[in-house]
Amino acid sequence: MVDVNVINPFLEAAISTLEMVAQIKLTVGKPFLRENLDFSDENVLTIVGITGAMKGRVIMALPASNAKNVASNMMMGMPVDELNEMALSALSELGNMTMGTAATIFSTKNVLIDITPPMIQHGTVKMETFNSQMICVPMLKDGTDFMEINIILKTNN
Amino acid sequence: MAKSVLVVDDAAFMRMMLKDILTKNGFEVVGEAVDGGDALKKYEALKPDLVTLDITMPEMDGITALKELKKMNPDIKAVMCSAMGQQSMVIEAIQNGAKDFIVKPFQAERVVEALTKVGNM
Ligand SMILES: [Mg+2]
Numbered sequence: 012m013v014d015v016n017v018i019n020p021f022l023e024a025a026i027s028t029l030e031m032v033a034q035i036k037l038t039v040g041k042p043f044l045r046e047n048l049d050f051s052d053e054n055v056l057t058i059v060g061i062t063g064a065m066k067g068r069v070i071m072a073l074p075a076s077n078a079k080n081v082a083s084n085m086m087m088g089m090p091v092d093e094l095n096e097m098a099l100s101a102l103s104e105l106g107n108m109t110m111g112t113a114a115t116i117f118s119t120k121n122v123l124i125d126i127t128p129p130m131i132q133h134g135t136v137k138m139e140t141f142n143s144q145m146i147c148v149p150m151l152k153d154g155t156d157f158m159e160i161n162i163i164l165k166t167n168n
Numbered sequence: 169m170a171k172s173v174l175v176v177d178d179a180a181f182m183r184m185m186l187k188d189i190l191t192k193n194g195f196e197v198v199g200e201a202v203d204g205g206d207a208l209k210k211y212e213a214l215k216p217d218l219v220t221l222d223i224t225m226p227e228m229d230g231i232t233a234l235k236e237l238k239k240m241n242p243d244i245k246a247v248m249c250s251a252m253g254q255q256s257m258v259i260e261a262i263q264n265g266a267k268d269f270i271v272k273p274f275q276a277e278r279v280v281e282a283l284t285k286v287g288n289m
Contacts, residue, residue, distance in 0.1 A: 031273045032273045085181070086181070086184075097180060097181060097184065100180040100181035100182075103179060103181075104179040104182050104272075107179065107224060107251050107272075108251045108272050108273050111250065111251020111252045111253065111271075111272060112253070114251075114252055114253075114254060115253040115254050115271075118254035118255065123254065123256065125252075126224055126252070127224070128225060128226045
């Protein structure tokens with residue numbers, strides 16, 4: 012069951028953060044449920060854990076070419092031909108800023124959460140969620156898939 | 169004389185950005201630390217005029233580091249620089265002695281304004 016009130020702050024945060032740090036305007040695609048991640052193409056996944064009033068994790072997934080584009084914009088247009096340590100650090104900080112912004116939005120609704128330092132996975136990735144529900148929200152740039160926000164929330168209330 | 173700054177953030181990217189902004193605006197970045205524990209060691213060794221402190225970091229977070237730094241120097245000039253912009257977090261940081269709180273993502277001018285103001289306190 013997808014509760015819009017629960018996922019909206021993450022989407023709002025992603026839109027404002029991408030626009031501010033990378034000058035990329037995203038729109039929200041059609042959310043769907045999935046049980047695992049399976050990227051056969053090179054992707055960059057930024058994983059941030061959520062603790063406090065809500066528990067779970069958010070996995071931002073960017074195909075390599077889009078990840079390079081974002082990292083380059085974040086570094087004032089410095090060319091990013093390969094996803095080196097600095098580019099991956101920029102993308103992990105993108106995850107931190109997005110989730111920090113989401114935490115701030117949640118706090119205005121009296122939901123206090125904390126976030127973990129981001130983890131990065133880079134390459135072809137398979138991931139099982141094991142009995143938790145994952146909501147995938149495609150984020151679009153100019154109407155085309157640009158990145159995904161995968162949200163896993165534990166429902167133990 | 170240029171104010172010396174210790175930049176504390178677990179993300180190499182963010183340390184690079186802050187260093188770039190500060191260096192271009194007349195500050196001298198004398199050191200970088202990757203978490204709270206590293207910050208304590210480098211603060212002790214470098215005795216910088218100013219410290220920028222991230223909050224979400226592995227090992228020791230920025231609020232815990234702030235409390236420890238405050239014990240080392242009750243007059244410490246620390247500015248938080250974090251994505252965790254909740255009002256409760258800002259209040260906690262200020263109550264523990266932070267002189268200002270910059271919310272990420274930031275504009276370069278905001279960083280310069282905050283460190284200039286705190287540097288002149
Ligand atoms: Mg951090």
